[in-house]
């Protein structure tokens with residue numbers, strides 16, 4: 001049942017989402033006007049509702065819809081790449097993750113979602129002005145209490161923490177390997193996300209030089225399939241290239257153990 005405080009969206013017959021928070025009050029919803037949000041209290045997730053003469057379904061918002069609906073600044077990570085990162089970093093409740101940089105906070109939200117309710121994400125971001133949008137996005141996700149945002153350069157900042165995983169989405173992650181290696185625990189997992197193939201080579205070589213094991217690099221290709229009365233085919237609007245993913249595991253070897 002939907003209750004006060006739940007982030008929900010109204011889905012119209014064209015697939016457009018209108019976000020609001022359930023509360024016993026009238027609320028202004030962008031694109032719809034003023035809506036009586038109290039009518040949603042006690043409804044089953046996925047119920048149909050009539051608002052201002054129009055039919056909607058009301059759904060509780062999940063991670064995938066949140067990532068789709070973020071205020072965007074810098075290029076955000078896609079759900080397919082964030083999901084692969086979470087799986088390869090073996091993230092679970094209670095894990096501590098070191099991330100850089102924040103961008104619009106899309107990857108941050110996905111990482112927080114994976115480590116909730118007892119974990120923590122420490123995000124290091126170089127530019128304070130970039131972080132405003134990200135902060136709004138993370139606060140809207142409800143996961144901000146587990147988030148530790150710091151300003152600085154991930155290539156030199158001291159985060160004073162032992163972390164289970166490192167996730168870097170920035171232009172030159174190989175230059176941060178010495179610094180993040182001070183905080184990543186032995187056996188901990190590293191993930192990097194870069195748009196260009198030459199960056200993959202620099203990052204893979206950087207990890208190998210520091211003794212990381214099981215270093216792999218790949219690209220996720222995802223094709224949307226459209227089902228029409230006349231046939232089934234890949235969409236003409238498919239997303240082209242997004243980014244390359246690079247993973248590795250830190251050893252307990254002296255070469256990487258610098259904390």
Ligand SMILES: C[S@@+](CC[C@H](N)C(=O)[O-])C[C@H]1O[C@@H](n2cnc3c(N)ncnc32)[C@H](O)[C@@H]1O
Pocket residue numbers: 074075076077100101102103104105106107108124125126127130152153154155169170171
């Ligand atoms: C492509 S964006 C990250 C997008 C983010 N993962 C998302 O999903 O929204 C890259 C970010 O890295 C930050 N950045 C670049 N170099 C950095 C550094 N040395 N230390 C910390 N942050 C850095 C940039 O300011 C920018 O916010």
